[in-house]
Amino acid sequence: MGLGGTAKKLQTVMDSAEKLYAKMNEIIGELKDLQQEVEDTSGQVDHLERDLAEQRALVEALAAKEGIDIEAVLEDADLPPEPVKEDAEESESAEAAAGTDVPVANESSDK
Template identity: 40%
Template sequence: MGLGSTAKKIQALSDRAETMYKQVQKLQKRITGLEEKTDETNETVARLDHQLTEQRELLLAIAEEQGIDGEEILAEAAIDEADVDEPSSSERDATAGETTAE
């Protein structure tokens, strides 16, 4: 094997290493950007959660002032939401029939 052949192989290897290094740098920048965005999102969620808690307490206080049981209303809403999310027995039967028919 001649020196020219070896030099070409080394150059090709060097070119690939440089390309990979550039790709790694791009990935590092993307990861850093994603981490920053995640931190911002976490801060926003925490702030919104705090505001929601404050609003809930305020609404419950107003409801109590008006003689309304706010906790009871919230409990009923939770039950209604669970009923909407859960399929009815006829929907479950229809889905089961589709599964066995296939």
């Protein structure tokens, strides 16, 4: 009788381990997909930044040729405020305060 109960417990542990392993593989796949998306987005942002820098250089050259005061135009423009850059230390503490821990599903609810 003792061996039957132990076998059943071991089978339950093995089933749980298999579910955990499958879920872990699923998460690894999702992380790889996310990493690829981040790399693609980073490349797109780099391309946009270069295009914007080229356009700015052209507009500044045209403005200089026409005798337009760029600083005066920018002061008069209705521009959104520049974003405030956080220090790395402030950013880390803000993330910690926001609770960036990933919740773990309760395994007993799957049974």
